[in-house]
Amino acid sequence: FMLSQPHSVSESPGKTVTISCTRSSGSIASNYVQWYQQRPGSSPTILIYEDNQRPSGVPDRFSGSIDSSSNSASLTISGLKTEDEADYYCHSYESANQVFGGGTKLTVL
């Protein structure tokens, strides 16, 4: 299966943005979705696990959800800050295989 993300999104500081992640085959609800943030020149860091759970230290401005009707997951970032400008990746799995989405570049301007 594949996970498809928009190549890029942009929004202004203080606004809310949503990044989608659509699963090509199989149900999005069958296996948990994770989200990662990767700032330029840095390793990825976990933002959301188990569809909508935030690790300690991740601000509640970041939230995750899934929508079975569209077979997709979403990452929503509210109260955008310039420091949120980064690449965002979704991730899921099926049996012994794991897949990352192609990544979405978020520009905060």
Added chain:
Amino acid sequence: QLHLQESGPRLVKPSETLSLTCDVSGGSISTSSYYWGWIRQPPGKGLEWIGSIYNSGSTYYSPSLNSRVTISLYRSQNQFSLQLSSLTAADTAVYYCARQRLRYFDWADWGQGTLVTVS
């Protein structure tokens, strides 16, 4: 605090085999709560899962790389390794070692990554 550090050659010739090692400190690779694995990122592109290994030695590989990949554990040295054979320019990438939580399946801890160029 867990620290993962990749080491290995920066430049490898086409058709050769890449060997990378991940040194783990601040935690034991023998714990049953985690998978250990490798993820790569070609320059300017997205993340690609290569494979994972569990404490038992069970391995799981990406279907697209399965025929060329071997991941091993070295418990006495608290390390794990990646071997990728028959290299081409398409294997040029930053290679990350990482730890995945068994319960939540998230890659919770990452190394800094090492750029490997095939040329």
